Amino acid sequence: MFEDEKLEKIRNSKKEWQETTLSKTISRFPERKEKFRTGSGDEVKRLYTPEDVKDFDYNEELGFPGQYPYTRGVQPTMYRGRLWTMRQYAGYATAEESNKRYKYLLEQGQTGLSVAFDLPTQIGYDSNHPLAEGEVGKVGVAIDSLKDMEILFDGIPLDKVSTSMTINAPAAVLLAMYIAVAEKQGVSQDKLRGTIQNDILKEYIARGTYIFPPQPSMRLITDIFEYCSKNVPKWNTISISGYHIREAGSSAVQEVAFTLANGIAYVQAAIDAGLDVDSFAPRLSFFFNAHNDLLEEVAKFRAARRLWAKIMKERFKAKNPKSMRMKFHTQTAGSTLTAQQPDNNIIRVTIQTLAAVLGGTQSLHTNSRDEALALPTEESVRIALRTQQIVAHESGVTETIDPLAGSYYVESLTNKIEEEAAKYIEKIDELGGSPKAIEKGYVQKEIQESAYDYQKEVESGKRIVVGVNKYQIDEEPPKDILKVDPEVERLQREKLENLKEERDNEKVKASLEALRTAAQGSENTMPYILDAVKAYATLGEICGVLREEFGEYQQSIIL
Incomplete structure (x- = not known):
């Protein structure tokens, strides 16, 4: 991105800056900590110059x-x-x-x-x-x-x-x-x-x-x-x-x-x-x-x-x-x-x-x-x-594209x-x-x-989280928190029972069996899932058929 001659000039200018302006300031006002890091913990240098992207091809x-x-x-x-x-x-x-x-x-x-x-x-x-x-x-x-x-x-x-x-x-x-x-x-x-x-x-x-x-x-x-x-x-x-x-x-x-x-x-x-x-x-x-x-x-x-x-x-x-x-x-x-x-x-x-x-x-x-x-x-x-x-x-x-480029x-x-x-x-x-x-x-x-x-x-305390490990205050318990009414579960179950009484259960059964056959073979399952959904088969019924055919995943314990 920069010619070697220009990079050398920048390198020398940086060295001069470090030995004069920077060193005088740091001797009077030391920097805040030993290491500055990104959120992921990688060290961040004090200053970045064209030398840090010298092989960059635009x-x-x-x-x-x-x-x-x-x-x-x-x-x-x-x-x-x-x-x-x-x-x-x-x-x-x-x-x-x-x-x-x-x-x-x-x-x-x-x-x-x-x-x-x-x-x-x-x-x-x-x-x-x-x-x-x-x-x-x-x-x-x-x-x-x-x-x-x-x-x-x-x-x-x-x-x-x-x-x-x-x-x-x-x-x-x-x-x-x-x-x-x-x-x-x-x-x-x-x-x-x-x-x-x-x-x-x-x-x-x-x-x-x-x-x-x-x-x-x-x-x-x-x-x-x-x-x-x-x-x-x-x-x-x-x-x-x-x-x-x-x-x-x-x-x-x-x-x-x-x-x-x-x-x-x-x-x-x-x-x-x-x-x-x-x-x-x-x-x-x-x-x-x-x-x-x-x-x-x-x-x-x-x-x-x-x-x-x-x-x-x-x-x-x-x-x-x-x-x-x-x-x-x-x-x-x-x-x-x-x-x-x-x-x-x-x-x-x-x-x-x-x-x-x-x-x-x-x-x-x-x-x-x-x-x-x-x-x-x-x-x-x-x-x-x-x-x-x-x-x-x-x-x-x-207003402009990729402004930090x-x-x-x-x-x-x-x-x-x-x-x-x-x-x-x-x-x-x-x-x-x-x-x-x-x-x-x-x-x-x-x-x-x-x-x-x-x-x-x-x-x-090495990583500051404001309000958690620094700048804490005494606080009252939070107010106006949204809570889901326990009655929701009863109403949802009632809706489900009504659905099963109103739908065509023979049609549901036929669509689930068709899905089972597709799952056992190599056909695309999506058209069969769509048919079952349209017949008002429930999520649990459809996933139940697939559970029976595919099995359930049991996670290994990682130590």
Whole structure:
């Protein structure tokens, strides 16, 4: 990037600065600590100069927005053309209650929906299952059947909104319900836009809402890839999620590495199933975390985008430029929210919002100030949404594309994150790929060690968390916390009983047997799941058939 003669001149000037101006200042005013580090613990140098990016090739490593390697963004105009989708994650109690919250958010200027499901739904149980007791509607909305899905989206035209659904093991079932609701609205499948998370590998790593063993789980995922490539072409068929990997305690580098390694596994599984890479890769999407270290997070997003472009082009020989573009959703970091002085979380979320936007996200959810305590109130959700809107319309950071490009520090850090993530991916390849590395406990162990180191630093005071280990105050117990009425569970079970009395149970039985036969063979399961959903078979009944045929995953204990 710079000629040797100019680099030598800069090197000499820096040395002179260190020996004169800097040394005099430090002798009088020592720096604050022995080591300055990124949020992930990597040392940060005092000053970055062209010497730190001396081998930087602009066209190869940076390029232009909307062009390979996409370091500067996936669209040629980025936010000058269209702002990111403001997609607040929401859902609680019943479909009726959640429908009211969605309409409220849309009225407040939200531009996309994001559905949170309760735990029984996430692991494929109906609300009347014994394991669902006490959990119905608590961390998301309870969805037992197409009937609930119809209520959830009542009055919301599905050809006008983009919907993201955070669902993994039963993703095919919830997608089928969404398709069926759209059909009842008169909206054809080819007009639907949205995303299902559908990322089972990170469930084995970090989150735990899995149902089936890896092999049949991967089959269900590739069935969705194939079905949507033919029938729902605008749908993002998977959101490969680093968010939960980071929430479990990984570093920024590990978040990139393990997420992309999972992405490699999904692409390879689809190719092994006979799909052409360019037939499904344009609809892959990613989901990342935004943490407090603003510049490290910006560099992380840029590094991830560039590394994925190289993987798709060089490893998988993708020809379509859209197959190489990493489109991603971002959510601000739940793990950084504190129950102490919860209003401080508004500032944290603002910093994280800036990181996501400066890093080029395609959609964003901002957490609410009270989410360390409970589900967010309407007021808290509105503040979180307003945070995005103020950044979008008042901060000026959307006026130009990739505004931090060219910063010696940001470019150096982008390169470093890419290089270190690539080394992790190489190690995972040596272990036989992401599923094998997970099975051997390698990925989990790396994350556990990172999380342990972070917590030690917080407890020792080496890492400051405002309001937690420094600047504490005496506080009254929190007020106005949103609580889900226990009556929700009884009402949901009552609705389920009524459904089973009203539906055509012979039709349900026939559709479930057809699904069982498909699961035993090699046919695509999606059309059979869709038929069962339309017959008003419940989520638990459909997942029950698949449990019987595929078995249930039992996680190994990693020491």
